[in-house]
Amino acid sequence: MENIELKRLWEKVKEELIGILPENVHPWIYPLEVSGFDKGVLTVVTGQMMGRDLLRRNYSEQMAEVLSKITGDKSSRIVIIYDEKAAKALKKENEKIQKKVSETIFKEQAMENLSNMQSASNLNLKYKFENFVVGENSKFAHAAALAVAKKPAEKYNPLFIYGKSGLGKTHLMQAIGHYTIFHNPKLKVKYTKTEDYVNDFISNSRNSKDTIENMSKFNKKYTNIDIILIDDIQFIESKTKTMSQMQHTFDSLYNKGKQIVITSDRLPKEIPTLTAALCSRFEMGLMVELTPPNEETRFQIVKKLAEEADLVYEEEALRYIAECYSNNVRELEGAYTKAAAYAEITEQNLTLKLAKEVLKSENNTDGISYDKIVRVTAAYYDVDIDDIKGTARGQKVSTARHISIYLCRDITKQSFVNIAKFYNKKHTTIMFAYEKIKKEVGSNREIATALREIRQALKVL
Numbered sequence: 001m002e003n004i005e006l007k008r009l010w011e012k013v014k015e016e017l018i019g020i021l022p023e024n025v026h027p028w029i030y031p032l033e034v035s036g037f038d039k040g041v042l043t044v045v046t047g048q049m050m051g052r053d054l055l056r057r058n059y060s061e062q063m064a065e066v067l068s069k070i071t072g073d074k075s076s077r078i079v080i081i082y083d084e085k086a087a088k089a090l091k092k093e094n095e096k097i098q099k100k101v102s103e104t105i106f107k108e109q110a111m112e113n114l115s116n117m118q119s120a121s122n123l124n125l126k127y128k129f130e131n132f133v134v135g136e137n138s139k140f141a142h143a144a145a146l147a148v149a150k151k152p153a154e155k156y157n158p159l160f161i162y163g164k165s166g167l168g169k170t171h172l173m174q175a176i177g178h179y180t181i182f183h184n185p186k187l188k189v190k191y192t193k194t195e196d197y198v199n200d201f202i203s204n205s206r207n208s209k210d211t212i213e214n215m216s217k218f219n220k221k222y223t224n225i226d227i228i229l230i231d232d233i234q235f236i237e238s239k240t241k242t243m244s245q246m247q248h249t250f251d252s253l254y255n256k257g258k259q260i261v262i263t264s265d266r267l268p269k270e271i272p273t274l275t276a277a278l279c280s281r282f283e284m285g286l287m288v289e290l291t292p293p294n295e296e297t298r299f300q301i302v303k304k305l306a307e308e309a310d311l312v313y314e315e316e317a318l319r320y321i322a323e324c325y326s327n328n329v330r331e332l333e334g335a336y337t338k339a340a341a342y343a344e345i346t347e348q349n350l351t352l353k354l355a356k357e358v359l360k361s362e363n364n365t366d367g368i369s370y371d372k373i374v375r376v377t378a379a380y381y382d383v384d385i386d387d388i389k390g391t392a393r394g395q396k397v398s399t400a401r402h403i404s405i406y407l408c409r410d411i412t413k414q415s416f417v418n419i420a421k422f423y424n425k426k427h428t429t430i431m432f433a434y435e436k437i438k439k440e441v442g443s444n445r446e447i448a449t450a451l452r453e454i455r456q457a458l459k460v461l
Helices: 003-020 023-029 049-071 084-120 139-150 169-183 194-205 211-223 240-255 276-283 295-308 315-324 329-345 352-359 370-381 385-389 395-412 416-423 427-440 445-457
Strands: 033-038 041-046 077-082 159-162 189-193 227-231 259-264 286-289
Touching: 003 023, 003 033, 003 041, 003 049, 023 049, 041 049, 049 077, 139 159, 139 169, 139 259, 139 286, 159 169, 169 189, 169 227, 169 259, 189 194, 189 211, 194 211, 194 227, 194 240, 211 240, 240 259, 240 276, 295 315, 295 329, 315 329, 315 352, 329 352, 370 385, 370 395, 370 445, 385 395, 395 416, 395 427, 395 445, 416 427, 427 445
Parallel strands: 041 077, 159 259, 159 286, 189 227, 227 259
Antiparallel strands: 033 041
16 A cells, blocks of 8 residues: 555544544544554554553554444454654654743743833833834934933933923833843833832931831832933922932942933923032933924824724824824823724724714814914915925015914914924024014904915814
8 A cells, every 4th residue: 555545544544533532542542653554454653652552452442443444344453563763753742842832931931020020110011112103203312212221321321301291201211111121131120200209218218216227228229220210300309308319319320330211391400499419410411302293203103003903994084183183192192092992982993084073173273283284384375394494584484484383372372482392493583473473463464364364274263
């Protein structure tokens, strides 16, 4: 009998045996390999001596009956032979399987250890580099944070990340912690809010018989680490004793070559009561700013959220959300979450119509972004957006710039400082442009017409 035919015969026999024999016998059947078939005798080999003996003793008759049924020869029988080569091959296979099992267990334990370390470090699992959308507003800050994560205390120490609330400072900071724990788990990471640090210090420094011991524990808690992540440092202002302790923590870590990362909603010199000593320490490393993302970056942020959630959506719906919510990323994500949750609960796709109904911001002046105002104004005057936001001095560009600034202030009600950041200009320049157009509205018909028509294009009457 040819090898192919022999193997087909054995596969049929094996299939029948699996169907009639108890499940606890199956592990002895599967490894059997056919060796030959001669004069009604089918020879199979096994590397399991115990399996051979068990099958011979308890199931030889049933095995013979199955073979006879398939071959049509009532005298057919199966002979099981123990083979040392098969035993060695089986041993190697078992070792491979055991190795895979061990590796799987190790990986699971490693992931559990990583999870425990992340929890001990006080990190939020969603704040990682992988889900941080990089835009022009955050490219430099992201690159700096990643450099610090890859080489703690070798590149930029301290790293000071500043910007308005909700722009991603905490995300970038904690991403450094997650990266370190995953790629260099021997390093100890600690994330703390400044408010928690302050409360912890006050609690441990109160006069009592245990004050010395408590402060010793406090110092170890914040200095026996390799990377400290301190969020919202602006909240330390006016707390003289805590600032003195913070200076001690900073010096202890820095002198030991440990990485310090700090976030704030403003530059150190703009925190009114921050001591000169702390201010100089915070400024001695690299300071990077996070600014509000432009419309395209905001769109990419909500698109990433939708894709991660496997949400079925219309691109126009996501662009609408990105267009209407421009103040910060947190507000943007909140708007997306609200619209997505409604779509999920009502079992609908996220369409433009649904987004407008849920967010009710189509005619909400707060929903009109700086980007949209500049884009519509640029189209009205047929000039480039970059020229409006830049330094071009032509009459048409200057008028378009002043008109857009006036509308940004009048429609969004945002501060001159915020608008100045968008235009990358001094707030006094923004104030001048606003007041100039405000004075001309009543007397300059051309200006009044432009404002009215641009408002109509913005759907703000």
